[in-house]
Amino acid sequence: AELVLLGLFGRTCRLLDGGAAGPAELAAAGAEVAQLVSLLEARHAALASNLEGDGFPELRASLWQAESSVAAAVQALSPQMTENRKKVEELLREAHTLSAVLATPGATAPLLERLLPKRFKQYAKGISAKA
Known part of the structure; x- marks a missing residue:
């Protein structure tokens, strides 16, 4: 899930940085982020049900x-x-942030950099490694 998030983050940066991204491209990226959010929410719910109460019902x-x-x-x-639950919560927070940025008209890559600096550093490092 983390690699998927990083891929979607990179795609969003490219879409917002170019400025030529059409509404269809932004909507497609938003739909993919929404799918990731749903997956992470399901994973978080499963972890929470196992850790809380009687735990591990199966x-x-x-x-x-x-x-x-x-x-x-x-x-x-x-x-x-x-530990996995904490990681999923962090990924879920980042995915919600990415979704909110994609839904914001006029959002730019620097906004994304300010909101998710760790992911932006990973993205920048990956781009510089390709060059």
């Missing part, structure tokens, strides 16, 4: 796992899933 409902082995698995998986 694992706990298994007839083949003893309660002690389920507890050990939950204890082992929780830190990594918590």
